[in-house]
Amino acid sequence: MKGCPPVFTHASDPLEVDDWLHDVEKQLNIAQCNELEKVLYASGQLQGAAQDWWDSFQYGLPNDAPVITWREFKDNFRSYHIPDGLVELKQEEFMSLKQGSMSVAEYHDKFAQLSRYAPNDVAEDREKQRRFLKGLYDGLQL
Structure with missing residues (x-):
């Protein structure tokens, strides 16, 4: 948290989503986080509409689903916020x-x-x- 990680609520420009992910991933690499820590860290920086997306995403997973990887988090976050x-x-x-x-x-x-x-x-x-x-x-x- 000393690195002042950016918070994400929503983006008027969808490409800001990619910038946020890039900034967060930079912080995660500096902190040498493992896969689980990366997801916990990034999801902890979500607020507002972005937090609603995360809650909904988690709710839609089966109870016995494996732990979400950082790659899965990024891919789903991007696909939801950035049109193909x-x-x-x-x-x-x-x-x-x-x-x-x-x-x-x-x-x-x-x-x-x-x-x-x-x-x-x-x-x-x-x-x-x-x-x-x-x-x-x-x-x-x-």
């Missing part, structure tokens, strides 16, 4: 990203932000570099 179509749009935006009028630093930041939505396309460093270079001005690609 939005993730697909962000993947397409990443795939078609070009430097355009952005500086290289701005392009780099946008590339890093959008690459979160296409992890399979940048899983290997070599592929990530290729995609990054492909979006630069022709003169800069060399």
Whole structure:
């Protein structure tokens, strides 16, 4: 708790959900939490409508269900709060990203932000570099 974990109630922008999960996971990794602790920690940071979702999610599980893993928590949290179509749009935006009028630093930041939505396309460093270079001005690609 010393890391001042972010609280989540709701998001006007669904992509804020991903940002919250990213921030919480960062804190969990620093604290070296196990799978159960991660779920307990993150669910303890939910309030309001997000807490209602968690209560409903838990209520819908069978009594003899195994302990919820961190992966299950993240996947269900994302699928409830982020529409599938939005993730697909962000993947397409990443795939078609070009430097355009952005500086290289701005392009780099946008590339890093959008690459979160296409992890399979940048899983290997070599592929990530290729995609990054492909979006630069022709003169800069060399």
